[in-house]
Amino acid sequence: DVMLLESGGGWVQPGGSLRVSCIVSGFTFGNYAMAWVRQAPGRGLECVSAITNGYDDTLYTESVKGRFTISRDISKNTLFLQMNSLRVEDTGLYYCAKIRLGMGDAFDLWGQGTMVTVSS
Amino acid sequence: EIVMTQSPATLSVSPGERATLSCRASQSFGTSLAWYQQKPGQAPRLLIYAAFTRATRIPARFSGSGSGAEFTLTISSLQSEDFATYYCQQYNRWPYTFGQGTRLEIK
Numbered sequence: 001d002v003m004l005l006e007s008g009g010g011w012v013q014p015g016g017s018l019r020v021s022c023i024v025s026g027f028t029f030g031n032y033a034m035a036w037v038r039q040a041p042g043r044g045l046e047c048v049s050a051i052t053n054g055y056d057d058t059l060y061t062e063s064v065k066g067r068f069t070i071s072r073d074i075s076k077n078t079l080f081l082q083m084n085s086l087r088v089e090d091t092g093l094y095y096c097a098k099i100r101l102g103m104g105d106a107f108d109l110w111g112q113g114t115m116v117t118v119s120s
Numbered sequence: 121e122i123v124m125t126q127s128p129a130t131l132s133v134s135p136g137e138r139a140t141l142s143c144r145a146s147q148s149f150g151t152s153l154a155w156y157q158q159k160p161g162q163a164p165r166l167l168i169y170a171a172f173t174r175a176t177r178i179p180a181r182f183s184g185s186g187s188g189a190e191f192t193l194t195i196s197s198l199q200s201e202d203f204a205t206y207y208c209q210q211y212n213r214w215p216y217t218f219g220q221g222t223r224l225e226i227k
Contacts, residue, residue, distance in 0.1 A: 035216075044207065044218055044219070044220045044221050045156075045164065045207055045209070045218040046218070047214075047215050047216045047217070047218075050214070050216075059214050059215070061215040062121075062215070095163055095164075100166075100169065103214075104152065104211060104212070105169065105211060106154035106166055106169035106170075106175075106209070106211060107154070107156075107164075107166060107209075108166045108169075108175060108176075109166075110163035110164055110165070111163065112162075112163055113163060
């Protein structure tokens with residue numbers, strides 16, 4: 001079965017760091033672009049970061065540039081999001097998502113999310 | 121960034137009736153537009169991509185239309201399981217952006 005399973009969320013104080021992970025199964029991970037999407041409590045969806053297939057180019061939304069780093073380990077079928085200098089406004093449920101055929105396409109598979117809470 | 125605006129914020133419709141949800145973009149971009157359904161406590165689910173192509177295993181009562189900057193999701197005959205929040209998303213230009221959602225509720 002195709003599956004995406006996030007982990008690593010938790011509570012952290014402002015200015016702290018956290019790394020969330022997403023282990024995938026059921027498809028050839030290295031062949032697809034992947035993304036992280038977050039959802040603040042009771043709010044809508046925001047694309048935070050993406051990584052392309054092939055050359056692993058990375059993209060970030062403006063508010064996380066210089067603080068977040070997306071990466072992947074193909075040997076472990078795992079996608080990562082390293083989050084540094086966290087802010088209260090980074091609080092939310094972080095989903096990993098598979099991009100259907102590559103960058104410039106819809107998100108056809110989603111995990112269940114891992115919750116990140118930034119609070120003092 | 122491209123701003124996506126959905127209307128209405130909440131739509132009340134009776135089961136068996138038709139629902140029409142709208143999505144407008146701040147810039148025109150062709151058909152790089154997706155619709156997602158999200159139920160409470162669940163991840164979003166892809167319904168429509170490329171503005172009008174149904175995703176795998178999505179029932180035919182869901183249809184998408186539009187191009188440029190105006191898009192529509194139509195649910196032809198609402199079933200109980202269709203009451204949820206719906207989001208549009210443009211994936212033409214990074215950052216890919218979502219609308220704020222339309223909550224479809226039972227009338």
